[in-house]
Amino acid sequence: MTTTHPESTAELTVVDSGLLALVQDAGRRGWAHLGVGGSGAFDRPAMALANRLVGNDECAAVIEVTNGGLVFTCDAPTRVAITGAALPVKVGNRSRWTHEVIAIPAGGTVRLGVPERGLRSYVAVRGGIRAEPVLGSRSTDLLSRLGPPPLRAGDVLPIGRPRGPVPASDVVVPPPVLDEDEFLPVSLGPRADWFEPEAVEALLRSRFEVTADSDRIGVRLAGPALPRRIHDELTSEGVVEGALQAPPDGRLTLFGPDHPVTGGYPVIAVVRDRAMPLVGQLRPGQGVRFTRG
Incomplete structure (x- = not known):
């Protein structure tokens, strides 16, 4: 999937989508009368947090990753934040972690490991993912098949122009995810x-x-x-x-x-x-x- 957008300044290329990687935002509300559900990020607070860390609007489109495994590159220097299920992250050969702002050099490769707890992680890129919206949302709806299809190796996603300043806080404490019931x-x-x-x-x-x-x-x-x-x-x-x-x-x-x-x-x-x-x-x-x- 390759798309272009007039407000894009850079591109993200998927090298490996892992088990399941989807573009998600806050969802497309108000279309139930036409048989269209809301969709959107499953863990919306995690999506909003990832966006805040990189200075995006809380509802900007992100990549929702199920059980890790996503690998991607960016063709220009940028910043990303990964929240939700905590997992190991590598930028090139350097180990990083979730819930912090990560600087990505031009051409840098980001690899997400597998979470020990939790299931879904959220990758926000400064400027947001600029996939083509459908009914006002960039979310992938697996039931109605609206929005971008599930990501595959080779897909290229445009990144939007940053709008706001980079927040002073560049790391947050991950929320606890329990093993118990x-x-x-x-x-x-x-x-x-x-x-x-x-x-x-x-x-x-x-x-x-x-x-x-x-x-x-x-x-x-x-x-x-x-x-x-x-x-x-x-x-x-x-x-x-x-x-x-x-x-x-x-x-x-x-x-x-x-x-x-x-x-x-x-x-x-x-x-x-x-x-x-x-x-x-x-x-x-x-x-x-x-x-x-």
Whole structure:
């Protein structure tokens, strides 16, 4: 993918995309009536922090990297910051780390290792990624296939012109990412009444485990069966990011930023917005527990 932009001053070239690397920003809100979801960075505070470190607007487009492995070069001197899941970084042969501003020389190669904890890291380049916007956003939506396609080796991304001064602070303390079970606050409903009372009790007292087939569309959870009281077929209705949908097999799906805008299975609860950045960092095999909050 090679694009040009009149406000670009430099280019970033992908050498290796790793498992999955996507262009993301704050998302395309307000298009659900046309069947288009919000998308955007899964861990939005991490994206905003990376942008602040290099003097970008908090919503400037970044690269969201799943489980590390991204390798890229820049054709001009620039600054980058990497936040989210902490991982080792190399610029040429020099070791660096996340959550600090890193100066990249012209032609310099940046290599991201694999995080020990967490899942998604965010690469902000001073000036921002200037991929072509679709419906007002540069975000990649894996469900609707809007925005730039997933990055591949050889893709060239234009970098925008820096707008503001470089902040005085060039390093921050990474947020803690725990190995233990993650506790997520939920609001019950809108279809909690379709489930037996013991199903709601099981939701709030049981441990669920993230499965390997999770993605930005939905985090799949293995756990106890949640018996339904009403077995009628549900007419498709609107769903939101964070919704806990229970299909007939009883395996919960926690909708992520690329979720469908409607669903035909009952939603027993919705994870609070403030906890969704934690959801974006859940790894397969990690435990999840739900609490009222």
